[in-house]
Amino acid sequence: MSDVISGLRVAAATMALCVAGYTALVLGVAQAVTPATANGSLVTNAAGEIVGSRLIAQAFTAPEDFWPRPSAVAYDAAGAGGSNLSPANPELTERATALIAAHGGATPERPIPADLVTASGAGLDPHISLEGALFQAERVAEARGVEISAVTSLVRAMAYAPGGVFTKGRIVNVLELNLALDTELAAPPVSE
Amino acid sequence: MDHVSVILLIVGGTALLSLPLGAYMKWAMDPAPGQAMRWTGLFRTLGGSSAEQDWKRYLVTLLVFNVIMFTGTFAILAMQQWLPLNPDGQGALDPTLVFxxxxxxxxxxxxxxxxxxxxxxxxxxxxxxxxLQFVSAATGIAALAALARGIAGRPAFGNFLVDVQRASVLVLLPLAVVGALLLVLGGVPMTLQGAAEATTLDGAMQTIARGPVAAFVTIKQLGTNGGGFFGPNSTHPLENPSFWTNIVEMSAVILIPMACVWMFGRIVGRTKHAAVIFAVMAAFLIVKLAGAIAFESAPTAAFAELPVSDATGNLEGKELRLGATTGPLWAVLTTSTSNGSVGAMHDSFNPLTGLMPMAGMWLNATFGGAGVGMINMFLYIVVAVFVAGMMVGRTPEYLGHRIEAKEVRFAVLALFAHAVLILGGTALFAATPLGQTTVQDPGAHGFSEILYEFSSAAANNGSGFEGLGDGSGPWNIATGLVMLLGRYLPIILPFAIVGSLMAKTRATESAGTLGVEDATFGTMLGLTVVIFGALTFLPAAALGPLAEHFSLP
Incomplete structure (x- = not known):
């Protein structure tokens, strides 16, 4: 019996220190020092409305936008998940075939970058590879009626190596890229 | 080259950090007379007693405290819909899920x-x-400290309620504070606000779940817990937003398991012996890492006929910001240590890559869980010492303790139980609709999904081939029972072994005693682990990942 009573006392003590105290401390520092990321890295437009999170992929389907990686959960940021399909599963091949067609086709000479046809672990990967963005540049430039070089130079300017010297490939944030496109290379007003 | 530099950074860097942490943990968990007096006094007051406990009393107190842990959390989960701090209005949970x-x-x-x-x-x-992520890890660290005291020849195991507070407050809490602040700086959310509602550029509504993520994720990584704040664990961009948070999180996976080996060595007073054990564990880690990274750099077989660039390897279930090494590296670290968090979806790995995490859970002693990993290795040591003694015709002795039939029987029973829980459970679910109706992928991979789930439960790991529909009542109950047996048998039996050793007169080590500080001992220990693991699990591996590999085009 004494084990139970002392155990309860220790449970209460650890709960107070490791749950209440710890949470309060980390919460206080986070909200004071990094409030923007502590609340989810939300992005707002000029009117102050939330248009997404820079860390969370959202669906883009219009030809004038860059498209993110496919998502096994339809970009549901309240129910994230991966496809969990194994390499032996035919669904994986079927999905990739459909995506290649949606991206205007690919050939062995101009293969599609793998990230554009593979779903990420959480289905919310906010990035595509630099190659994945360049692969889409022609479509985006055409839809916006701008020079392709203007699009590719914007893409290259926004691409970065996520781990500096520790990573080879470069990636680009799709939401930020599309926002920058809208600011710098807005489609001409439909007037003619 | 980026693979090698990332591995050096994480495994090498963390191994260096584990040395001072091991020394600190010895101070915190097993202070010499006169050290840490104020803390010990406080913990004794809260624990209600300072009495030294023998192995049975220590075990009973441990189990009673674990029952309190289970009951407390069961109650909170079962009543969450009526309790505060529920801004998103989460409802009642299924009773089998609560269990x-x-x-x-x-x-x-x-x-x-x-x-x-x-x-x-x-x-x-x-x-x-x-x-529970704090106090369950603390239970493991306490158990190891107690076991080491027994092996060191102390008259008693210590006092569990004092030990569990030492591990929670002096070991886990300060590390968690440092880690959580690093993650906060790295962009992980920490808020009590409910989900954010966004209107996307395409005009759709997107609900963005968030919460007190940074605090939760840190102790999840540090305490070999592995349970994510979000469903897809550390693949979620809010749980692991960048390459740099990923480094912190992966390092946190192996830090305490590595330091536990040094703490053990310091308590038994044999740091060189600990270094040999550390080297054996590190060798297994390197082999699994090399295998996983090599197998996963191959492109997925699903795209063999398609015009998809194969420059990046298999990207299904992986995150670009975390770098190419993360998937297989994290998979090996998390299953070597019984952590179970993931940085990529294991179900989508190439078949032979998926075999590496399974092998980690079958051996369950490549650093292993907080405290309990070293305890598992102690079981292998008992067997190795006994076999080596038989081979050279000497009385098997470990640090002066005579290992006899009784101790070996207990050790083999504990190792055997691990295999029975995994293979028995897999056989039952693979042969009946209980499991057959819940697999996502056809053929050999479906078998692998079932095998992985039981391996994960028995090894107290927690990762999964998540295509499996494991939320059903039978899965909840079966894996719940396997987790309980897989946790407490490998604590109870080693305690009984050391209890039995303590009852005998300790011999003084002589020139004739089998050395435990040289390469011969390390080789013997490594072979024991391989033979136990390979013989027991090779047939199951052949039916699952190996069959799948050879059936792919």
Whole structure:
């Protein structure tokens, strides 16, 4: 019996220190020092409305936008998940075939970058590879009626190596890229 | 080259950090007379007694405290819909899920048959699950400290309630504070506000779940827990937003398991012996890492006929910001240590890559769980010493303790139980609709999904081939029971072994005693681990990942 009573006392003590105290401390520092990321890295437009999170992929389907990686959960940021399909599963091949067609086709000479046809672990990967963005540049430039070089130079300017010297490939944030496109290379007003 | 530099950074860097941490943990968990007096005094007051306990008393107190842990969290989860800190209005949970989840977090497994952002209130996450992430890891560290005291020849095991507070407050809490602040600086959310509603550029509504993520994720990584705040664990961009948070999180996976080896060595007073054990564990880690990275750099077989660039390897289930090494590296670290968090979806790995995490859980002693990994290795040591003694015709002795039939019987029983829980459970579910109706992928991979789930439960790991529909009542109950047996048998039996050793007169080591500080001992120990693991699990591996590999085009 004494084990139970002392155990309860220790449970209460650890709960107070490791749950209440710890949470309060980390919460206080986070909200004071990094409030923007502590609340989810939300992005707002000029009117102050939330248009997404820079860390969370959202669906883009219009030809004038860059498209993110496919998502096994339809970009549901309240129910994230991966496809969990194994390499032996035919669904994986079927999905990739459909995506290649949606991206205007690919050939062995101009293969599609793998990230554009593979779903990420959480289905919310906010990035595509630099190659994945360049692969889409022609479509985006055409839809916006701008020079392709203007699009590719914007893409290259926004691409970065996520781990500096520790990573080879470069990636680009799709939401930020599309926002920058809208600011710098807005489609001409439909007037003619 | 980026593979090698990242591995050096994480494994090498963390191994260096584990040395001073091991020394600190010795100070915190087993202070010499006169050290840390104020803390010990405080913990004795709260624990109500300072009495030294023999192995049986220590075990009973440990089990009673674990029952309190289970009950407390069970109650919070079962009533979450009526309790505060629930801004997103999460509803009632299925009773079998409450049982499974409480068992899972009490046993330091963190197998999750739910998705945090869709099911759990913030109170359930913090006061239910995160609390257990501290005290279940502390239970393991306490058990190792107690076992080491027995081996060191002390008259008693110590006092469990004092030890569990030392591990929670002096070891885990300060590390968690440092880690959580690093993650906060790295962009991980920490808020009590409910989900944010966004209107996307395409005009759709997107609900963005968030919460007190940074605090939760840190102790999840440090305490070999592994239960994520969000369903897809550390693949979620809010749980692991960048390459740099990924480095912190991966390092946190192996830090305490590595330091536990040094703490053990310091308590038994044989640091060189600990270095040999560390080297054996590190060798297994390197082999599994090399295998996983090599197998996963091959492109997925699904795209063999398609015009897809194969420059990046298999990207299904992986995140670009975390770098190419993360998937296989994290998979090996998390299953070597019984952590179970993931940085990529294991179900989508190439078949032979998926074999590496399974092998980690079958051996369960490549650093292993907080405290308990070293205890598992102690079981292998008992067997290795006995076999080596038989081979050279000497009385098997370990640090002056005579290893006899009784101790070996207990050690083999514990190792055997691990295999029976995995293979028995897999056989039952693979042969009946209980499991057959829940697999996602056809053929050999479906078998692998079942095999992985039982391996994960028995090894108290918590990762999964998540295509499996494991949220059903039979899965919740079966894995719940396997987790409980897989947790407590490998604590009870080693305690009994050391209890039995303590009752005998300790011999003085002589020139004739088998050395435990040289390469011969390390080789013998490594072989024992391989033979036990390979012989027991090779047939199952052949039916699952190996069959799948050879059936792919």
């Amino acid at each position: 499974n989840t409480a068992a899972s977090f009490t046993t330091n497994t963190n197998l999750q048959h739910y998705s945090g952002e869709a099911s759990m209130s913030y109170l359930s996450q913090l006061a239910g699950l995160m609390w």
